Amino acid sequence: MAIVEVRKLRKYFDAGGVHAVDGVDVATEEGEYLVLLGPSGCGKTTLLRTIAGLEVPTEGEVLIGGHVVNGLPPRARRIAMVFQSYALYPHKSVLANIVFPLKAERIGKAERERKAGWAADLLGIGHLFDRKPRQLSGGERQRVALARALVREPSVFLLDEPLSNLDAKLRASARDELKSFQQRIGTTTIYVTHDQVEAMGLGDRIAVMYEGRVRQIGKPVEVYDDPADTFVATFLGSPPMNLVPRDGRLIGFRPEHLLPEEIVSGDDRITLPFHVHRLEHLSGDRHLYGVVKGLGEETRIIARLPATVSVPITPDQTYTFAVHGYHLRFFDAKSGERTDPVRVGG
Amino acid sequence: MAQATLERADVETGRRARPRFADRDGLLAWVFLLPSVVYIIALVAVPFFLAIAFSFSDVTTGNPSFNWAGLRNYQRIFGDPVFWQSLKNTLVYTGIAMALIVVLGKVLANILVANFRGKWIVRFLVLLPWTTPVALSAIAWLWLLDSIFSPIDWVLREFGFIQGNMYWLGKPNLAMASVIAVYTWRTLPLAAVIIMAGLVAIPKDIVEAAAVDGAGFWRRMFEVTIPFTLPVIAVAALFGAVITFTDMTVVYLLTGGGPTHSTQVLASWAFIKGIEGGDLAQGAAVALFLFPLLLAAVIAILTAVRRMEVS
Ligand SMILES: Nc1ncnc2c1ncn2[C@@H]1O[C@H](COP(=O)(O)OP(=O)(O)OP(=O)(O)O)[C@@H](O)[C@H]1O
Ligand SMILES: [Mg+2]
Numbered sequence: 001m002a003i004v005e006v007r008k009l010r011k012y013f014d015a016g017g018v019h020a021v022d023g024v025d026v027a028t029e030e031g032e033y034l035v036l037l038g039p040s041g042c043g044k045t046t047l048l049r050t051i052a053g054l055e056v057p058t059e060g061e062v063l064i065g066g067h068v069v070n071g072l073p074p075r076a077r078r079i080a081m082v083f084q085s086y087a088l089y090p091h092k093s094v095l096a097n098i099v100f101p102l103k104a105e106r107i108g109k110a111e112r113e114r115k116a117g118w119a120a121d122l123l124g125i126g127h128l129f130d131r132k133p134r135q136l137s138g139g140e141r142q143r144v145a146l147a148r149a150l151v152r153e154p155s156v157f158l159l160d161e162p163l164s165n166l167d168a169k170l171r172a173s174a175r176d177e178l179k180s181f182q183q184r185i186g187t188t189t190i191y192v193t194h195d196q197v198e199a200m201g202l203g204d205r206i207a208v209m210y211e212g213r214v215r216q217i218g219k220p221v222e223v224y225d226d227p228a229d230t231f232v233a234t235f236l237g238s239p240p241m242n243l244v245p246r247d248g249r250l251i252g253f254r255p256e257h258l259l260p261e262e263i264v265s266g267d268d269r270i271t272l273p274f275h276v277h278r279l280e281h282l283s284g285d286r287h288l289y290g291v292v293k294g295l296g297e298e299t300r301i302i303a304r305l306p307a308t309v310s311v312p313i314t315p316d317q318t319y320t321f322a323v324h325g326y327h328l329r330f331f332d333a334k335s336g337e338r339t340d341p342v343r344v345g346g
Numbered sequence: 347m348a349q350a351t352l353e354r355a356d357v358e359t360g361r362r363a364r365p366r367f368a369d370r371d372g373l374l375a376w377v378f379l380l381p382s383v384v385y386i387i388a389l390v391a392v393p394f395f396l397a398i399a400f401s402f403s404d405v406t407t408g409n410p411s412f413n414w415a416g417l418r419n420y421q422r423i424f425g426d427p428v429f430w431q432s433l434k435n436t437l438v439y440t441g442i443a444m445a446l447i448v449v450l451g452k453v454l455a456n457i458l459v460a461n462f463r464g465k466w467i468v469r470f471l472v473l474l475p476w477t478t479p480v481a482l483s484a485i486a487w488l489w490l491l492d493s494i495f496s497p498i499d500w501v502l503r504e505f506g507f508i509q510g511n512m513y514w515l516g517k518p519n520l521a522m523a524s525v526i527a528v529y530t531w532r533t534l535p536l537a538a539v540i541i542m543a544g545l546v547a548i549p550k551d552i553v554e555a556a557a558v559d560g561a562g563f564w565r566r567m568f569e570v571t572i573p574f575t576l577p578v579i580a581v582a583a584l585f586g587a588v589i590t591f592t593d594m595t596v597v598y599l600l601t602g603g604g605p606t607h608s609t610q611v612l613a614s615w616a617f618i619k620g621i622e623g624g625d626l627a628q629g630a631a632v633a634l635f636l637f638p639l640l641l642a643a644v645i646a647i648l649t650a651v652r653r654m655e656v657s
Contacts, residue, residue, distance in 0.1 A: 054554050075560040087555035091573045100569070104560035148559070 002065030002155040002188060004028045004051060009060035011046050020046040022212030031186040037199040038209030044192040048158050052081050065155060080149035081158040086141045088133040094144050095129040101152045119147040139170045157189040175201060196236050208232050230336035239302040245333060246296025252329040255304035260311045261322040268325035270344060275318045288313060400630035407624040419631040428607045429632060432615040439611060440591045443529040447586035448579060451537030458542045476535035484599035487528050491515050515601050518608035525597055525609050529590045537582035544578030580650040588643050592636060612636055
């Protein structure tokens, strides 16, 4: 177990033409589950590969357990990585795949098989030992890849979208397994994903990346409730945060916080006329698409009514909705950064 | 007006619906196959059956009339120690050259896929021997290995390793080594390129996974790259074997089979007997000994290719 830290890390490709990682400072905590979240192409994989030693950083340092490891090859870093494709050795049996890292460490045969048995028990794949990777399902392959990562008792786990090849149902159960498994062994884990549901569910903390930079790092609730800028605000949450322009600022609020006025009580509520254009039913909730006036400029927004709210709504009507003042977030319209709250009257 | 357009449309669609020459797969297959069929019949099948026929006759260059001779030619060559020497040499050369080609080919292939400054020059130099005609390069080697003016000897002398000359082609063991070296040198580029194609096809993440899993260079090579490229290596080895096995030019030009037949191979012996000595019948009988061994090699190549397709 160890702390992974990167300092002022930059990685450029094509002679500086592509800034895949553009100045990242992140440190994990001991035994933490840190999720790197961001849209496709934002540099998550590159950051992970640089930590693993598969890419040489253009600038900056990588530290594992307090030591700078920039000059060390991947095998000397005591990390285990699960690739998006799992990268199992297709010509080896499941057992040979799992013991491969132990063989590389010149551990004796009996000890190897004991450890492989332990990892297989943990992941429930003992009965698959004699199969070849191509005879396994996606979920089984993932568990073999995890077992191979696990047997070495690495100081750090690096996982690159290990669930993205699985179907929705399997992904949910695999996510659950992964989380409880990590809690049991308590190894520091860095997990890459572009799926916010995975990130919110798995992470002790989430680092949101965009264009090679970390925009915000914090607990899932913090990142969701207090986004540092408009990118984080609109990347997280589905539907994303509504942003209403007003006097050089953007006023943001989550779709689930805009509710019919009869439900919202309290002194600091702000009532708004909401003209509903369209209505969708999604897993019990109602998503209302329409236009609000009064908060700032007239803006198209989305409101999400939970299944427990039964106020009848029909399209092409105007209703009075309300939002609590403490649910409003303020951003600078130009830079997108958070700013101090301003008074917005009723 | 409307009628006219309709008719034209009909004609057009009608023309489009009729199969064109390029649509008739069965016919096309024949058209494309015909040249190779003609080629194979004229230049492979006819000479092959001619050789079988000759080997049971008493045809010579001086007297081409065909008289049945039964197994007499075979009896004669079996009684000839040069034939056995040639057969042994052919097998030994092929075996050693094949082993060298595979090992050095793998090394060269690794160099070819590596990324470094000036790799184009290196690739060009590596491929050069393959692009040079055999006869030309054999003559160049003849000069390199000359008994008196050999530049190799000169270098060795300058460094003080030897005094005088090595007489590369003059002593049986050195002559054998020289012939094997030239065979290897010549087929190496082909093998390297074939193996390189195999190396390039290895998924990158698997090699990276092995690196992260703690495998060093040798372990990665023996547990990942070689198992992955085994079918390709087999193809390279067999190509090397077939080319070495059937080649007569190198021995013929370099040593002429000498000194005293110690480097003779089946192909050069068949040529010397049949064409230079004029005894076509015996030459054909000697050459036919290449056939069963080549057949086995071809079957092995095809099996390796099939395995590659399956996995
Ligand atoms: N070897 C490379 N050469 C050149 N550009 C690269 C290379 N690897 C990555 N890039 C570029 O760097 C950027 C970041 O890539 P990266 O693979 O880290 O994205 P990612 O966040 O993992 O995306 P995804 O979620 O789609 O996997 C991309 O614009 C990509 O095109
Ligand atoms: Mg990626």
